[in-house]
Amino acid sequence: MAQGPTITTIAKRAGVSIASVSRVLNGLPTRQDTVSKVMAAAEELGYVRNAVARSLKSSRTHQVAFAMADVGNPAYLAMLREIQPVLKAAGYRLVLHSTGADVADEIGVLHSLGERYVDGLIMVPLRVTDAHLRMLAAARAPVVVIGSVPEGTPVDNVRADSRTGVRLALDHLHALGRRRVGLVNGPPDTVPGAARGAGYVEALAALGLPYDKELVEIGDFYRADGRRAVAALLDRRPDIDALMCANDLIALGALDVLRAAGRRVPQDVAVVGMDDTDLAAASWPSLTSVSLGSAERGRAAAELLLDRLEDGDVAPRLVTVPPRLEVRASTAGEQAPPTGDADRPGADGAGA
Amino acid sequence: MAQGPTITTIAKRAGVSIASVSRVLNGLPTRQDTVSKVMAAAEELGYVRNAVARSLKSSRTHQVAFAMADVGNPAYLAMLREIQPVLKAAGYRLVLHSTGADVADEIGVLHSLGERYVDGLIMVPLRVTDAHLRMLAAARAPVVVIGSVPEGTPVDNVRADSRTGVRLALDHLHALGRRRVGLVNGPPDTVPGAARGAGYVEALAALGLPYDKELVEIGDFYRADGRRAVAALLDRRPDIDALMCANDLIALGALDVLRAAGRRVPQDVAVVGMDDTDLAAASWPSLTSVSLGSAERGRAAAELLLDRLEDGDVAPRLVTVPPRLEVRASTAGEQAPPTGDADRPGADGAGA
DNA sequence: TTGTACGCGTTATCAC
DNA sequence: GTGATAACGCGTACAA
Numbered sequence: 262m263a264q265g266p267t268i269t270t271i272a273k274r275a276g277v278s279i280a281s282v283s284r285v286l287n288g289l290p291t292r293q294d295t296v297s298k299v300m301a302a303a304e305e306l307g308y309v310r311n312a313v314a315r316s317l318k319s320s321r322t323h324q325v326a327f328a329m330a331d332v333g334n335p336a337y338l339a340m341l342r343e344i345q346p347v348l349k350a351a352g353y354r355l356v357l358h359s360t361g362a363d364v365a366d367e368i369g370v371l372h373s374l375g376e377r378y379v380d381g382l383i384m385v386p387l388r389v390t391d392a393h394l395r396m397l398a399a400a401r402a403p404v405v406v407i408g409s410v411p412e413g414t415p416v417d418n419v420r421a422d423s424r425t426g427v428r429l430a431l432d433h434l435h436a437l438g439r440r441r442v443g444l445v446n447g448p449p450d451t452v453p454g455a456a457r458g459a460g461y462v463e464a465l466a467a468l469g470l471p472y473d474k475e476l477v478e479i480g481d482f483y484r485a486d487g488r489r490a491v492a493a494l495l496d497r498r499p500d501i502d503a504l505m506c507a508n509d510l511i512a513l514g515a516l517d518v519l520r521a522a523g524r525r526v527p528q529d530v531a532v533v534g535m536d537d538t539d540l541a542a543a544s545w546p547s548l549t550s551v552s553l554g555s556a557e558r559g560r561a562a563a564e565l566l567l568d569r570l571e572d573g574d575v576a577p578r579l580v581t582v583p584p585r586l587e588v589r590a591s592t593a594g595e596q597a598p599p600t601g602d603a604d605r606p607g608a609d610g611a612g613a
Numbered sequence: 614m615a616q617g618p619t620i621t622t623i624a625k626r627a628g629v630s631i632a633s634v635s636r637v638l639n640g641l642p643t644r645q646d647t648v649s650k651v652m653a654a655a656e657e658l659g660y661v662r663n664a665v666a667r668s669l670k671s672s673r674t675h676q677v678a679f680a681m682a683d684v685g686n687p688a689y690l691a692m693l694r695e696i697q698p699v700l701k702a703a704g705y706r707l708v709l710h711s712t713g714a715d716v717a718d719e720i721g722v723l724h725s726l727g728e729r730y731v732d733g734l735i736m737v738p739l740r741v742t743d744a745h746l747r748m749l750a751a752a753r754a755p756v757v758v759i760g761s762v763p764e765g766t767p768v769d770n771v772r773a774d775s776r777t778g779v780r781l782a783l784d785h786l787h788a789l790g791r792r793r794v795g796l797v798n799g800p801p802d803t804v805p806g807a808a809r810g811a812g813y814v815e816a817l818a819a820l821g822l823p824y825d826k827e828l829v830e831i832g833d834f835y836r837a838d839g840r841r842a843v844a845a846l847l848d849r850r851p852d853i854d855a856l857m858c859a860n861d862l863i864a865l866g867a868l869d870v871l872r873a874a875g876r877r878v879p880q881d882v883a884v885v886g887m888d889d890t891d892l893a894a895a896s897w898p899s900l901t902s903v904s905l906g907s908a909e910r911g912r913a914a915a916e917l918l919l920d921r922l923e924d925g926d927v928a929p930r931l932v933t934v935p936p937r938l939e940v941r942a943s944t945a946g947e948q949a950p951p952t953g954d955a956d957r958p959g960a961d962g963a964g965a
Numbered sequence: 966t967t968g969t970a971c972g973c974g975t976t977a978t979c980a981c
Numbered sequence: 982g983t984g985a986t987a988a989c990g991c992g993t994a995c996a997a
Binding site for chain 3: 633
């Protein structure tokens with residue numbers, strides 16, 4: 262933990278001024294022997310530029326923040342996996358904020374932009390409150406929101422389209438001959454819950470199927486909630502032949518209950534999840550799931566932000582990422598040969 | 614994106630000196646009406662302290678870096694999930710480095726400590742090369758290594774114990790009456806591969822079982838490798854009655870093949886994975902897995918680092934986290950009632 | 966109690 | 982080409 266040398270140290274050692282040192286270090290035109298003297302001194306002393314001092318001078322930190330509710334959430338993780346390399350390639354470091362589903366904390370992150378420790382922010386808000394909108398309007402650095410913000414909000418915006426996603430799933434189920442398709446949704450007062458519920462209603466209408474309240478069950482977005490909800494549904498409507506689940510965890514809970522009840526998947530009941538997380542490919546039967554393009558949204562957000570950091574004067578942009586249906590065994594009949602979707606590295610290197 | 618006010622701005626506005634502003638902002642004893650004037654001005658202007666300038670002055674960034682090979686890897690993620698809140702509670706931001714299994718990149722991270730953009734680093738090296746050891750010895754900020762470093766390396770060290778972990782698994786299988794336990798390992802030239810192979814040999818000896826080369830198969834740490842390896846094993850030794858897999862992905866591959874071959878799990882063949890990732894609880898049957906305590910290691914590392922940041926003069930410390938066996942359906946017979954291990958939030962908030 | 970002045974390490978603008 | 986010197990925003994001796 263040796264004390265770090267500064268350009269002053271080097272200047273003395275090389276017998277030149279700090280200005281010359283700076284010039285050499287920045288590749289500005291300099292006489293050859295000055296260059297060599299400086300380089301030699303820098304080498305000997307193990308000089309490394311102080312990023313903090315440069316930032317103070319340049320008011321550029323080369324850091325970007327990514328804020329979301331929970332690092333452990335697979336959907337956010339998928340974004341992170343894409344964001345990280347894009348930023349890195351552009352020479353930016355990534356500062357991670359996990360706000361723990363706390364709205365006040367999210368506002369805090371927005372506020373902290375004033376501290377100027379990052380050049381920009383990518384955030385995935387849980388909800389977009391008035392406080393959010395005020396802070397976004399007054400943000401001290403460029404912000405890209407993954408989610409939906411009202412038109413006119415002065416930030417770049419990347420959206421998924423879960424309504425269409427639900428539509429894709431229901432079309433698929435309909436094509437397979439399923440006519441009594443239940444919905445296991447999350448809370449309708451969350452953005453995703455609302456969108457998925459609306460998508461379900463729309464899709465039914467488009468397919469000419471009646472909307473049947475008894476086929477809809479609400480819970481939270483966790484596996485245990487899925488179990489509870491599906492148990493209730495089966496009880497109420499034993500003739501149900503398909504389940505649209507608002508995310509993969511709920512769908513896993515559905516599989517648990519169907520298995521316990523002796524219903525075959527997909528022969529008796531087809532199951533569709535949402536988000537297409539790693540869990541979908543790992544489960545048995547593997548889970549057909551609607552991908553909302555988390556990875557694509559992450560990449561798009563990173564690119565929008567980088568673009569704006571280079572040229573801040575473009576108008577706010579909106580990118581919508583289309584959903585995609587990943588068909589697997591839980592609707593497709595035979596277990597498709599495992600595709601290796603979940604084939605990411607395990608703990609190699611992380612153990613001992 | 615209004616231009617940020619500085620203490621100078623506030624000083625003018627409040628009609629006092631910048632020193633007084635600083636004093637008020639830092640809670641130093643100040644006359645009451647000065648306090649009010651300054652607070653009022655700060656409020657009106659929406660003042661926020663410039664973190665970069667403070668860092669330059671205090672040579673403290675309140676940032677800590679976490680470097681590992683791949684954010685997408687569940688084992689690293691488990692660490693991250695624990696590290697993040699610990700750092701946050703202590704007022705530190707988290708800078709994420711995903712080195713992509715590139716040794717040169719890891720060295721680069723170590724080198725970049727000289728830029729002083731973080732106060733410390735937690736790293737999980739893939740391998741520990743001589744270059745690593747040199748850089749660690751010369752590191753310009755405190756480093757905690759998760760993995761194993763040679764004695765005498767001047768850094769805090771947090772280790773797992775996968776040998777004992779394998780031992781736990783084999784004891785369990787032995788107690789269940791299994792006597793022909795195969796090993797599906799990763800490359801023996803990786804640290805985890807070597808340790809797990811050694812653990813297998815040791816455990817067999819301790820149990821009085823013969824070591825049978827035919828029961829061992831080597832591949833990489835991915836699901837497809839697991840499938841390949843287990844197919845070969847079944848072919849060679851149809852009488853095999855248990856499989857110790859070097860990680861959970863391999864184990865998932867094993868389940869794929871066993872299912873296709875009509876072997877019941879666990880009745881015909883018991884399967885044990887390693888790392889106890891979310892996938893273990895999500896799979897069917899759910900997977901008995903050896904937890905190497907990724908979460909605990911992450912937390913321990915964060916605490917060691919924070920401790921050292923407060924008092925840098927303690928001697929290098931070594932923490933070893935014991936493994937734990939998570940027994941689930943792939944060895945336990947009946948499907949245990951789902952435990953909710955995988956009950957983490959889904960995409961709520963991440964969609965649209 | 967308050968203000969002046971300096972330093973943290975860099976970059977950049979001047980005269981020389 | 983090079984060397985003083987002035988910022989960047991903040992904290993803090995020191996003097997008043």
